[in-house]
Amino acid sequence: MRTGLTTLLAIASALLSGCGGGDAGKTLTVKGSDTMVALGGRWAEQFMLEHRGVVVQVMGGGSGTGINALVNGGTDICQSSRPMTDKERAQVKQRFGKEVKEIPVALDGITIYVNETNRTPSVTLAQLKAVYTGKITNWKELGGEDLTIVAYGRENNSGTYMYFKEHVLGGDDFAVSVQALQGTGGIVSAVSKDERAIGYGGVGYAVKVRELPVRKDESSDPVLPTEENVVSGKYPISRSLYFYTVGEPEGLTKEYIDWVLSPEGQKICKHEGYFPVARQ
Amino acid sequence: MKVTSPSHDSSSGPSTASPHPAAHDLLGRRSRRLEAVIEVAIRASAFGVIAALLLIFVFIGKEALPVFYSEEVRQEVDMRRLFLPLKLDGGSGFVWQPVATVPKYSLLPLFLGTLKATVVALVISVPIGIGTAVFCSEFAPQWLREIVKPVVELLAGIPSVVIGFFALMVLASWLQSAFGWGVRLNAITAGIGLSLAVIPIVFTVAEDALTAVPSSYRDGSLALGASTAQTAWRVVLPAALPGIFAACVLGFGRAFGETMIVLMASGNAATMSLDPTQSFRSFSATIAAEMAEVSRGSAHYHVLFFIGALLFVLTFLANFFGHWYVSRLRAKLQGKTR
Numbered sequence: 001m002r003t004g005l006t007t008l009l010a011i012a013s014a015l016l017s018g019c020g021g022g023d024a025g026k027t028l029t030v031k032g033s034d035t036m037v038a039l040g041g042r043w044a045e046q047f048m049l050e051h052r053g054v055v056v057q058v059m060g061g062g063s064g065t066g067i068n069a070l071v072n073g074g075t076d077i078c079q080s081s082r083p084m085t086d087k088e089r090a091q092v093k094q095r096f097g098k099e100v101k102e103i104p105v106a107l108d109g110i111t112i113y114v115n116e117t118n119r120t121p122s123v124t125l126a127q128l129k130a131v132y133t134g135k136i137t138n139w140k141e142l143g144g145e146d147l148t149i150v151a152y153g154r155e156n157n158s159g160t161y162m163y164f165k166e167h168v169l170g171g172d173d174f175a176v177s178v179q180a181l182q183g184t185g186g187i188v189s190a191v192s193k194d195e196r197a198i199g200y201g202g203v204g205y206a207v208k209v210r211e212l213p214v215r216k217d218e219s220s221d222p223v224l225p226t227e228e229n230v231v232s233g234k235y236p237i238s239r240s241l242y243f244y245t246v247g248e249p250e251g252l253t254k255e256y257i258d259w260v261l262s263p264e265g266q267k268i269c270k271h272e273g274y275f276p277v278a279r280q
Numbered sequence: 281m282k283v284t285s286p287s288h289d290s291s292s293g294p295s296t297a298s299p300h301p302a303a304h305d306l307l308g309r310r311s312r313r314l315e316a317v318i319e320v321a322i323r324a325s326a327f328g329v330i331a332a333l334l335l336i337f338v339f340i341g342k343e344a345l346p347v348f349y350s351e352e353v354r355q356e357v358d359m360r361r362l363f364l365p366l367k368l369d370g371g372s373g374f375v376w377q378p379v380a381t382v383p384k385y386s387l388l389p390l391f392l393g394t395l396k397a398t399v400v401a402l403v404i405s406v407p408i409g410i411g412t413a414v415f416c417s418e419f420a421p422q423w424l425r426e427i428v429k430p431v432v433e434l435l436a437g438i439p440s441v442v443i444g445f446f447a448l449m450v451l452a453s454w455l456q457s458a459f460g461w462g463v464r465l466n467a468i469t470a471g472i473g474l475s476l477a478v479i480p481i482v483f484t485v486a487e488d489a490l491t492a493v494p495s496s497y498r499d500g501s502l503a504l505g506a507s508t509a510q511t512a513w514r515v516v517l518p519a520a521l522p523g524i525f526a527a528c529v530l531g532f533g534r535a536f537g538e539t540m541i542v543l544m545a546s547g548n549a550a551t552m553s554l555d556p557t558q559s560f561r562s563f564s565a566t567i568a569a570e571m572a573e574v575s576r577g578s579a580h581y582h583v584l585f586f587i588g589a590l591l592f593v594l595t596f597l598a599n600f601f602g603h604w605y606v607s608r609l610r611a612k613l614q615g616k617t618r
Contacts, residue, residue, distance in 0.1 A: 148462045150462065150463055150464065155548070155569045155570065156378060156379035156570060157379075157569070157570060157572060157574070161379070162379070165379075171381060173375075173377050173380045173384075174377070176375060176376070176377070176389070176549060176550050176551055176552070177549050177551055177558075177559070178549055179463075179465060179547035179548060179549045179559050180547075180548040180549065180561075180569065181547075181548070182543065182544070182569070186448075189449070190464065190465070193452070193453050193464065194456070194464050196462060197464075
């Protein structure tokens with residue numbers, strides 16, 4: 001849907017503007033991560049508004065699809081929510097004789113929400129996994145009150161669901177008792193009304209709920225997903241979102257990436273619920 | 281469409297008005313031609329509805345069929361894995377977990393969940409719906425009936441997403457603070473939400489059935505010295521039984537297939553439990569939640585269509601069985617009264 005809309009917008013704006021400046025009539029293809037489709041679409045829309053005549057096409061399909069497209073020369077920029085593997089990098093090198101250029105463009109942090117009355121001090125990643133796979137069922141086991149845990153999550157079509165499954169559960173299945181709600185807003189509202197609840201989702205959504213500090217393991221300090229902690233990498237459930245190009249970006253590709261990394265582009269990622277990347 | 285058909289059945293019972301013989305002469309040739317055109321249009325629309333129904337079924341069935349024959353799909357899922365226990369790490373069980381390293385597609389938790397909510401909804405809405413109908417047709421004075429009837433029927437006009445929202449945001453909190461249930465969104469919360477949608481259906485159909493009972497029955501009963509309550513309970517209610525049964529069947533169909541209320545208020549956890557205070561995941565909500573992002577042609581996609589076909593067949597069977605039973609009941613009751 002989103003991709004279609006963006007493409008339509010791209011075509012429409014191209015038709016409307018006709019001839020423009022130097023880059024007029026050029027098309028830039030961006031393909032990859034489904035998590036990043038919305039973010040990439042927003043970037044493209046804004047970029048096209050400011051650069052009349054340029055068309056930026058953003059498509060999803062998954063990080064793997066985007067990387068494949070990059071290897072096959074099917075896209076200018078690949079959006080990926082995971083780093084490329086050495087094997088994939090070697091494939092690009094072999095085919096084009098150029099190194100892959102990796103550009104972190106945004107940061108994504110997953111907040112753990114609990115009810116405001118919940119006094120549990122913090123959880124470790126291992127405990128979080130145990131809660132969501134159904135091994136821990138009482139808040140007492142996490143240092144809280146003697147209450148059963150009601151775990152809320154997203155539907156299985158959500159990128160956040162996949163991210164949580166891969167990075168917190170290590171690929172294991174969620175317990176069947178984990179309730180699936182429609183969207184992060186639904187989770188936050190359920191958690192705000194339920195003293196037994198735990199939920200996960202983006203930082204920007206945490207209203208009328210408590211953000212539960214997360215520890216990487218037993219020995220590390222509890223960390224909250226503040227911008228500072230996510231940007232510095234101290235917060236354990238965060239990831240970088242990347243752009244990949246074949247070789248150093250040039251021309252329109254470079255212009256687009258520079259714009260995405262500019263304060264204006266980075267403001268959009270904050271708006272979409274992600275964090276800006278650390279300035280290098 | 282569903283709601284009105286049995287009410288016609290029950291109202292076109294013993295007293296059918298025959299057209300006045302003089303009416304024929306009054307119709308001119310032109311109006312007769314117009315009549316023919318209208319008749320064709322009406323006939324076409326009736327067949328159109330049947331064709332649409334068939335096409336829907338054919339389309340859903342076509343997308344569901346690969347579950348039976350496609351090698352690619354059958355590597356992930358087949359009949360045995362849909363209905364029989366799956367081998368899991370810790371023994372065996374029924375699990376709905378379509379997005380996993382090894383996707384698991386047990387339909388039993390979904391069936392159980394759907395049934396659980398439907399039963400709760402019917403337990404609430406059948407007594408209330410029929411009770412209100414009996415009150416309206418037998419006890420209420422005219423002015424009160426004219427208030428109660430439209431108000432209950434207005435309930436049918438509330439969009440189910442609004443009921444779902446109410447159940448999710450308001451009802452769930454009330455019920456949890458009243459009963460202290462561990463799980464906020466459960467089969468009782470969703471069932472009560474569902475019953476708000478089912479009550480008007482049960483009420484409308486049952487009320488039609490009760491008013492269709494000839495007043496000579498009531499007059500006879502009252503003349504023999506029975507009270508209003510005795511008349512309602514022993515005479516009118518049994519006479520209207522086929523229609524009331526039809527009301528329950530239609531209510532069942534509505535509750536079984538309702539999507540939005542369940543999607544919002546059930547918690548959507550595919551638990552394998554009969555406990556109504558536990559969360560559940562229904563057939564319809566599963567399709568609604570998962571269809572949007574599933575990749576076309578995958579095993580998951582075909583299983584979702586299989587669920588759609590299953591829902592279709594189950595509601596069809598319920599309605600079919602309902603109609604068959606109603607006609608049997610009607611024949612039996614009429615045999616008795618004659």
